[in-house]
Amino acid sequence: MTRLAFVEPPYGLGPIVDFDLEPVADAAGLYALTGGTIRLFLLDAARHLPAYRPIIAEADLADLADLGDAVGVTVYVVVNPAEGAWSVNLAAPVLVGAGGRARQVILDRGDWPVRTPLAAALAA
Secondary structure (H helix, E strand, C coil), X not given: CEEEEECXXXXXXXXXXXXXXXXXXXXXXEEEEEECCEEEEEEEHHHHCCCCCCCCCHHHHCCCCHHHCCCCEEEEEEEECXXXXXXXXXXXXXXXXXXXXXXXXXXXXXXXXXXXXXXXXXXX
């Protein structure tokens, strides 16, 4: 389990900023993000969505990685479970620095939808 400290609360989850990130058993690259009574699922984008290459503003990386670049930052996408077809939110990734500092960002560049069917995202 990894302890995460968000630099500001993830969207809709304020005022919580402290979370635990734990791998889901038998599901490589899938994680449970928990804080208080909240539980979300995050998918490691580099592992499962190699075509997903969002442009992250340097300001969003500045307090997560050394020198304000993406080295040492892992990008996760929120998985939205639903009956029938699960989806992933490609418009608001969660960035996690090597030291456990995290931030959720809203992408202002690129055409990344809020709800992409998980099967379609994995196939891309």
